[in-house]
Amino acid sequence: MPPESDELDELLQRGFRFALSLTHDRAAAEDLLQDACLGLVRAGGPWHVGYLFAAIRNRFIDEGRRAQTRVAPQEGNGQIDRLTAGGSNHTMRLAAEEEMDAALGHLRSEEREALYLAAVEGYTASEIAELTGRPRGTVLSLLHRAKARLRDVLRCKQEEWR
Amino acid sequence: MNDHELDERLRKHYGEQQLSPHGLAEIREIVGTVGAVEDDVVLADLAPDSPPWNPWISVAAGLVTVAVLAAVFIWAQSQPGGGHPPTAEIIAEEIATNHNRDMPVEIETDAFDSLAEKLDKLDFRPISPGRLDERELQMVGGRYCKIQGQIAAQIKLRDAAGRTWTLYECRDSKLLSGVRARRVKTLGIEVELWREAGVLLGLAGPPD
Numbered sequence: 001m002p003p004e005s006d007e008l009d010e011l012l013q014r015g016f017r018f019a020l021s022l023t024h025d026r027a028a029a030e031d032l033l034q035d036a037c038l039g040l041v042r043a044g045g046p047w048h049v050g051y052l053f054a055a056i057r058n059r060f061i062d063e064g065r066r067a068q069t070r071v072a073p074q075e076g077n078g079q080i081d082r083l084t085a086g087g088s089n090h091t092m093r094l095a096a097e098e099e100m101d102a103a104l105g106h107l108r109s110e111e112r113e114a115l116y117l118a119a120v121e122g123y124t125a126s127e128i129a130e131l132t133g134r135p136r137g138t139v140l141s142l143l144h145r146a147k148a149r150l151r152d153v154l155r156c157k158q159e160e161w162r
Numbered sequence: 163m164n165d166h167e168l169d170e171r172l173r174k175h176y177g178e179q180q181l182s183p184h185g186l187a188e189i190r191e192i193v194g195t196v197g198a199v200e201d202d203v204v205l206a207d208l209a210p211d212s213p214p215w216n217p218w219i220s221v222a223a224g225l226v227t228v229a230v231l232a233a234v235f236i237w238a239q240s241q242p243g244g245g246h247p248p249t250a251e252i253i254a255e256e257i258a259t260n261h262n263r264d265m266p267v268e269i270e271t272d273a274f275d276s277l278a279e280k281l282d283k284l285d286f287r288p289i290s291p292g293r294l295d296e297r298e299l300q301m302v303g304g305r306y307c308k309i310q311g312q313i314a315a316q317i318k319l320r321d322a323a324g325r326t327w328t329l330y331e332c333r334d335s336k337l338l339s340g341v342r343a344r345r346v347k348t349l350g351i352e353v354e355l356w357r358e359a360g361v362l363l364g365l366a367g368p369p370d
Contacts, residue, residue, distance in 0.1 A: 017179050038192055
């Protein structure tokens with residue numbers, strides 16, 4: 001049985017964020033989550049975060065990583081102009097969010113996935129290894145590389161925006 | 163930027179991402195209705211080959227089903243804790259999930275007495291366990307939460323290194339009778355469960 005309303009919403013939001021870490025595209029993440037939920041409904045559950053993440057991941061792989069976009073940041077969309085126009089805390093916060101979003105777009109889906117599971121969901125390297133089917137050592141080096149790369153991109157972005 | 167700061171920025175970034183209300187409504191609908199729709203389709207597909215409908219068979223099947231469900235329900239209720247009391251692992255996972263969510267406190271205070279006065283909807287008085295002093299944990303504040311649907315206090319703490327810990331307290335009850343005092347590692351968090359003065363406590367923090 002699916003969980004009650006609040007629990008279901010919380011589970012769906014977590015599933016959406018995980019899907020977003022894979023696709024780096026909101027519309028693709030919603031589609032992926034919807035497909036995964038449909039699969040769980042047909043299978044009769046179980047409605048547990050581990051199963052939902054596995055279902056999302058399997059669908060992402062099944063789709064041949066079509067959703068993997070590695071989008072170059074859309075810096076011509078006017079947001080940057082708006083961000084740099086003012087100096088308030090609000091503007092700086094938006095700039096930081098934009099900067100992180102753009103930087104994540106430079107990572108591979110498996111790098112974002114590992115970072116998301118470790119930093120946001122608090123999974124250990126062993127738990128990530130179990131979920132993704134990679135050896136623990138590979139997960140550790142993936143995390144190390146992803147963080148180094150993210151730092152580099154963020155540093156470049158900060159220099160560019162100055 | 164060190165690892166901790168980078169993780170913090172990632173948590174903040176992803177924490178602000180929300181499924182759109184339209185997307186949420188669509189998926190809720192799928193979760194709530196697809197099973198029923200599929201059942202209807204299956205029944206419709208079977209109809210041409212089905213034997214003639216006899217209402218008495220349906221009534222008899224319904225009565226048998228009700229009798230079996232009632233027997234199972236009565237048996238489950240006669241078991242300690244109503245059949246399936248939550249275990250330490252289940253409670254620990256619920257606590258670790260809440261800890262990872264890192265919700266802001268609703269009441270900022272560093273004193274248990276003050277917190278207990280402000281969380282006046284609780285059905286118990288939050289206690290200050292000695293284990294916090296052993297770990298040199300300082301209270302930041304607290305908020306209401308639920309454990310297994312039972313009202314509880316969620317108390318945020320910091321250690322000397324600035325790391326966040328969360329203490330959960332709820333009234334011990336028959337529902338929680340199956341929860342043994344122990345340490346459980348789950349979702350990258352260590353959760354210590356124990357009881358004091360009729361209160362079930364769970365302390366979540368970084369693993370040792």
